[in-house]
Amino acid sequence: MTISNSNSPIARREALQDRLEQLTRMIEIRFVEDRIQKLFAEGHIRGSTHLASGQEAVSVGIARSIDPDDVVTCTYRGHGHALALGVTPEGVIGEICGRVIGCAGGLGGSMHLVEPEVGLLPTAAIIGAGLPIACGAAMAARARGKDRVAVSIFGDGSANIGAFHESLNFAAIRRLPVVFVCENNLYGEYTRIELSTPVEDIAVRAASYNMPGVIVDGQDVDKVAEAMAVAVARARRGEGPTLIEMKTYRYSGHSRSDPATYRPAGELDAWLKRDPIDILADRLVSESILAPGGLDQLKAETRDAVERATAEVLDSAAPDLGEILSHVGASSAGGDQRWHFWSR
Amino acid sequence: MAKIWIRQAVLRALDDAMTDDPSVIVMGEDVAVAGGPFKVTEGLLASHGPERVIDTPISEMAFMGAAVGAAVCGLKPVVEMMFIEFIGVALDQLTTQAATMRYLSRGRLTTPLVVRASAGAGQGFGCQHSQMLDHWFRGTPGLKVAVTSNARTTYGLLRSAIEDPDPVVILEPRVLYAEREEYEFDRDYRIPLGHAEIARPGTDVTLVTCGAMRRVALAAAEASSANIEVIDLLTLWPWDRKTVMDSVARTGRLVTLEEAPAGSGWGGDVVSSIAVEAFGKLKAAPHRITLPDAPVPYSGALEARFLPSPAYVADQVAALVSTNKPPLPWWRNAA
Ligand SMILES: Cc1ncc(C[n+]2csc(CCOP(=O)(O)OP(=O)(O)O)c2C)c(N)n1
Ligand SMILES: [Mg+2]
Numbered sequence: 001m002t003i004s005n006s007n008s009p010i011a012r013r014e015a016l017q018d019r020l021e022q023l024t025r026m027i028e029i030r031f032v033e034d035r036i037q038k039l040f041a042e043g044h045i046r047g048s049t050h051l052a053s054g055q056e057a058v059s060v061g062i063a064r065s066i067d068p069d070d071v072v073t074c075t076y077r078g079h080g081h082a083l084a085l086g087v088t089p090e091g092v093i094g095e096i097c098g099r100v101i102g103c104a105g106g107l108g109g110s111m112h113l114v115e116p117e118v119g120l121l122p123t124a125a126i127i128g129a130g131l132p133i134a135c136g137a138a139m140a141a142r143a144r145g146k147d148r149v150a151v152s153i154f155g156d157g158s159a160n161i162g163a164f165h166e167s168l169n170f171a172a173i174r175r176l177p178v179v180f181v182c183e184n185n186l187y188g189e190y191t192r193i194e195l196s197t198p199v200e201d202i203a204v205r206a207a208s209y210n211m212p213g214v215i216v217d218g219q220d221v222d223k224v225a226e227a228m229a230v231a232v233a234r235a236r237r238g239e240g241p242t243l244i245e246m247k248t249y250r251y252s253g254h255s256r257s258d259p260a261t262y263r264p265a266g267e268l269d270a271w272l273k274r275d276p277i278d279i280l281a282d283r284l285v286s287e288s289i290l291a292p293g294g295l296d297q298l299k300a301e302t303r304d305a306v307e308r309a310t311a312e313v314l315d316s317a318a319p320d321l322g323e324i325l326s327h328v329g330a331s332s333a334g335g336d337q338r339w340h341f342w343s344r
Numbered sequence: 345m346a347k348i349w350i351r352q353a354v355l356r357a358l359d360d361a362m363t364d365d366p367s368v369i370v371m372g373e374d375v376a377v378a379g380g381p382f383k384v385t386e387g388l389l390a391s392h393g394p395e396r397v398i399d400t401p402i403s404e405m406a407f408m409g410a411a412v413g414a415a416v417c418g419l420k421p422v423v424e425m426m427f428i429e430f431i432g433v434a435l436d437q438l439t440t441q442a443a444t445m446r447y448l449s450r451g452r453l454t455t456p457l458v459v460r461a462s463a464g465a466g467q468g469f470g471c472q473h474s475q476m477l478d479h480w481f482r483g484t485p486g487l488k489v490a491v492t493s494n495a496r497t498t499y500g501l502l503r504s505a506i507e508d509p510d511p512v513v514i515l516e517p518r519v520l521y522a523e524r525e526e527y528e529f530d531r532d533y534r535i536p537l538g539h540a541e542i543a544r545p546g547t548d549v550t551l552v553t554c555g556a557m558r559r560v561a562l563a564a565a566e567a568s569s570a571n572i573e574v575i576d577l578l579t580l581w582p583w584d585r586k587t588v589m590d591s592v593a594r595t596g597r598l599v600t601l602e603e604a605p606a607g608s609g610w611g612g613d614v615v616s617s618i619a620v621e622a623f624g625k626l627k628a629a630p631h632r633i634t635l636p637d638a639p640v641p642y643s644g645a646l647e648a649r650f651l652p653s654p655a656y657v658a659d660q661v662a663a664l665v666s667t668n669k670p671p672l673p674w675w676r677n678a679a
Contacts (some may be wrong), residue, residue, distance in 0.1 A: 015428075022575055044467020045468075046467060046469075046475070046642070046644055046647075047468035047469040047470060047642070048469060060437070072674070088512070098468070098643030098644055098645070098646075099643070100644055104642075106641075106642060106643035106646070107471070107639075107641050107642055107643065107646070108470055108471070108642055109468060109469075109470040109642030110470070111469075111470050111472065111473070112470055112472070112642070113565055124472070125429075125470060125473055126429060126432065126433070126471035127402050127430075127433075128402075128433065148528070157401070157402045160401035160402050160403045161402050161405075161433065162403070162405050162406075162433065163433065188401075188402055189373060189374050189378070189381065189413065190372075190374050190377070190378040191374060191378070191399060195377075195399065195403040196399075196400075196402070197401065262377075262378070281413070316642070318643055318645040318646070319641075319643050319645070319646055321645075321646065321649050323641070323646065323673055324636060324638050324641055324646055324649065324650060325636055325638050325675055328638045330553060330639065
């Protein structure tokens with residue numbers, strides 16, 4: 001099967017303006033994560049992997065609020081963001097299975113998804129790495145006369161690393177068009193936020209850097225998009241950065257090997273009652289966009305699509321050995337393949 | 345003799361050191377309540393309490409620097425970096441502050457601290473979680489660097505590092521944590537820093553290695569027609585010139601096996617030193633078996649090729665011994 005044009009990252013991104021597609025994409029993210037979990041058990045995935053089930057509304061809410069040539073930096077918990085921004089399920093699953101059809105050609109793996117066509121820089125496996133890079137992307141946009149914004153997505157635990165504070169200060173003092181998005185899922189690895197962080201809301205830290213700090217219900221995709229729209233507009237007007245804190249929850253443990261036994265009893269169940277997919281589905285039913293019962297059908301179709309993508313990945317080739325040395329620098333065998341943003 | 349996981353050797357070394365010396369503390373992310381991301385600190389909190397077994401926020405610069413300050417003022421901190429790459433955000437405190445404390449105070453201040461980290465490739469963790477990075481520390485006067493290679497060397501090196509008066513980086517090959525082997529703990533056992541060991545005697549060629557490559561070298565030596573002497577360097581800085589020199593004087597050939605990029609691996613120093621000092625004793629030009637100068641690839645097929653395998657090492661060494669000419673690495677043969 002060849003990937004049809006309507007399945008290109010750009011097309012998938014543009015489709016996200018459609019309400020039903022927003023729901024479908026959130027379901028897709030959930031099912032891709034489920035499938036990845038299974039692929040791990042089946043021995044197709046190496047290393048580690050960090051699932052974002054439960055955080056789908058943040059991904060889709062961000063992606064529908066920015067343009068494909070806005071730049072996004074993000075962490076290893078990036079499968080959902082990559083899918084929302086437009087990377088195909090084959091691109092994500094393929095990367096995680098180390099296949100050449102993966103979005104990084106199999107060189108990166110689960111923690112390093114990338115798609116320049118839709119603004120996604122390689123997701124970083126080092127805490128805090130993406131925030132300063134987003135500042136630089138914003139500087140470049142301004143220097144080149146583009147009203148582009150840079151969005152940096154990171155976790156609550158990342159708000160304790162120097163790069164967070166340095167970047168917020170730097171962006172504020174230079175009024176850079178950056179939107180800092182903190183996904184507060186209450187845990188950094190196996191540690192609950194109150195054990196590592198003396199404030200309950202990361203957003204209050206914006207005050208130190210004299211920028212707006214906004215708290216958002218991260219399980220409601222429309223609230224996410226609303227807050228993003230305000231911050232993005234402010235950034236595009238040249239008024240500087242915003243820190244948005246998305247209150248959300250990761251349904252699974254930190255990584256593959258974490259059963260999350262440290263969570264208090266009942267916490268997961270409480271969050272499952274506010275599932276982001278259900279919240280949007282109910283709203284679409286009330287808006288008559290989705291027929292009552294339509295969610296089940298959408299889920300069945302999406303599950304099939306994810307299965308097809310998985311089959312395509314498992315049928316596909318590993319990268320050539322030559323890839324190891326082809327992309328190290330401009331003089332590597334692959335030659336200068338630098339791709340500039342805004343070169344279009 | 346009991347079979348133990350290699351990671352238990354880390355735990356035992358930390359536990360014994362903390363019991364023997366109340367100034368030893370352990371710090372890092374999820375090392376206390378959770379027992380460590382690799383479960384190498386399990387139970388330490390219960391035995392030694394929260395003032396000595398400390399969970400930190402994700403703030404490497406702060407806890408690495410706090411270790412420096414604590415060390416200068418009388419504690420012996422053992423800092424866990426989880427994956428060695430994470431020290432990138434805290435490098436100043438180790439390579440610029442800790443490393444110069446003794447020098448600038450002309451010996452009046454010391455920083456007896458240990459940074460331990462898992463390191464190395466082979467498990468599909470991708471390019472930002474798979475490096476050894478020993479050259480970052482070898483390149484910094486004032487630091488010592490050692491690499492563990494089995495349960496015994498883990499225990500012996502870690503205990504020596506904690507007792508050392510200067511900052512020491514201990515790299516623990518992550519691939520080894522989940523290995524089980526027979527080992528009887530001896531709480532008096534130490535491997536002095538700066539001492540290499542002959543892991544297998546041989547007569548045709550000296551194969552110097554360390555870390556996870558020790559096993560690869562030993563397997564290659566088993567399979568090879570050449571009679572290979574395997575030296576586990578153990579400490580990469582300062583390294584044991586005498587053991588290597590004496591061996592090369594006997595075998596007349598030197599090969600290094602490094603989990604490091606060709607351009608910056610420790611073998612460059614070993615080869616140049618031995619070539620200068622033992623030039624007349626060499627029957628062949630020294631040879632280095634390294635990684636290519638590229639980031640670690642994720643895909644299983646690529647990572648398997650990227651790391652030297654026993655068969656590849658056996659071939660490379662055999663080619664050197666039979667022709668007395670260093671063979672090309674695989675990536676130049678392919679080109
Ligand atoms: C500099 C650095 N330190 C530590 C780690 C190990 N680590 C990976 S994820 C993580 C927890 C991050 O928590 P948070 O920022 O809340 O993000 P979440 O995983 O919840 O999405 C840690 C400590 C790392 N990758 N980089
Ligand atoms: Mg978190």
